[in-house]
Every structure is written in structure tokens, then in C-alpha cells.
């Protein structure tokens with residue numbers, strides 16, 4: 001028979017299917033799951049809490065053996081209850097809140113600081129940031145690392161230089177005018193999608209990157225190497241976040257008594273062509 005006792009399925013909830021960062025995470029999950037003879041059930045919550053809850057129940061109904069949750073679950077206690085009641089272990093990654101339990105993320109504070117150091121080294125003390133209107137924890141940490149580094153340099157970023165928008169290319173594009181109004185020499189798009197939107201906004205404003213203005217992003221999605229100029233960014237090990245999360249949830253499925261597993265992966269600066277030294 002093709003039917004077996006455990007479906008060997010892992011429910012996966014991600015916030016945004018449209019962001020290539022999450023495609024890399026999924027590829028990592030899939031690669032590891034297949035290796036270990038598990039099948040991922042993938043759901044995109046489209047940043048919506050009700051979708052997220054709906055898919056959570058669907059995963060329970062379909063008897064998932066474990067869950068990987070990458071979305072910014074707003075009520076973790078509620079989710080914890082549902083999954084616990086049904087004996088389904090879960091691991092939180094990236095945007096998900098930090099609680100006592102299994103977790104994979106990357107060092108966002110460090111990533112923000114790396115970018116700030118690099119911009120400061122290149123003479124950019126007047127910098128604008130394009131960030132999310134409701135930043136998730138990972139974005140808050142990223143921003144904090146960036147902002148603190150500028151503060152420690154004696155060149156704090158005035159609050160009006162932090163522009164908030166939707167976390168998409170469109171959001172970055174729409175925020176460019178407001179960012180330019182603060183007369184920065186460089187703009188930090190809080191992820192590559194936003195930075196790519198800013199590229200388009202700058203082009204329409206008749207500005208050239210990096211001779212007129214510098215831009216940096218965050219994530220290192222592959223598109224960054226194919227736009228002009230190539231985008232300077234921070235590499236997040238998205239694929240490895242996926243493989244680690246899958247390994248850890250499978251371990252947990254197979255042994256519920258495994259001690260708490262928490263991994264924070266390193267990030268690195270990827271220096272390309274979108275920043276000009278102005279000092």
C-alpha cells in the first residue's frame with residue numbers, strides 16, 4: 001500500500017511568496033526534507049494573520065508531523081496551544097518572534113552594523129533608511145544595528161531620515177521621494193526588494209547610482225547581481241536557514257525530548273558597485 005502510518009510531512013508557513021529570499025529558504029527546506037524522506041507542505045500567509053491561522057489548522061488536519069514557521073506570527077501563545085494540544089512540534093525562523101523553543105535565524109544586528117560601518121568608511125554620514133511600517137523583530141534588530149553604529153560614530157541618524165513603507169519593490173519605489181527630500185548621500189533599503197524599488201525611484205528622479213547617490217540593500221537575493229549597478233548588500237544564508245530548520249524539526253519529530261535547539265547563522269557584507277566613496 002502507498003499509505004503509511006506517518007505522512008512524513010512538514011507544514012511550512014512563510015509570509016511572502018513574492019520575495020526571493022523566502023524562495024531560497026524554501027529550497028533549503030525542500031532539499032533537506034527530501035534527503036530525509038519527508039515532504040514539505042508549503043503555505044504562503046501573505047502577511048495575513050487569518051491566512052496564517054487557517055493554514056495552521058489545515059496542517060493540523062492533514063496531520064503534519066511538524067511545522068516550520070517563518071511568518072511573523074502575532075499570537076505565538078495561541079499557536080503554541082494549538083500545536084501542543086495536537087502533539088505537533090514546531091520551529092520558528094527568521095521573522096517569527098523569539099520564544100523559548102527551537103529557532104533558526106541570522107544575526108540581523110550584526111548585518112545592520114556591517115552596512116553602517118561600510119557606509120561610514122566611504123564617507124556617507126547623511127544616510128536615509130527605507131524600512132517597514134510595522135517592522136518585524138528581525139527588521140527591528142537590523143535597523144538597531146545600523147542606527148546604533150551611526151550613533152556610536154557621533155553621526156546619529158535623525159528620525160525623519162527613517163522612511164517607512166511596504167516591504168516590496170513597490171514600497172521602496174514609493175518611498176524614494178520622501179527619502180530624497182531628506183538629502184541623503186546614501187539610502188539603505190532594509191531588504192533587497194525595497195532597495196530595487198529605490199533604484200527605480202532614483203532613475204525616475206534622474207539620479208545615477210552611485211555617482212549621484214549610493215544605495216545598499218539586505219539579503220543578497222540573486223537579482224542583486226543582475227541589476228545595474230550591481231547591488232552592495234548583506235548576505236543572509238537563506239538556503240542554510242532552510243536546511244537547518246528542516247534538520248532541526250526532523251530531529252524534534254523523531255525525538256520530542258531533544259534539548260532546545262537554537263541556531264543563529266552568520267551574515268557577511270557583499271561589496272558590489274552601488275556605493276561610491278565620497279571622502
Ligand code: RIB
Pocket residue numbers: 019021094095136138167190191192218219
Ligand atoms: O520581511 C522580509 C525580510 O525578512 C526578508 O527580505 C529577509 O530580509 C527577512 O529576514
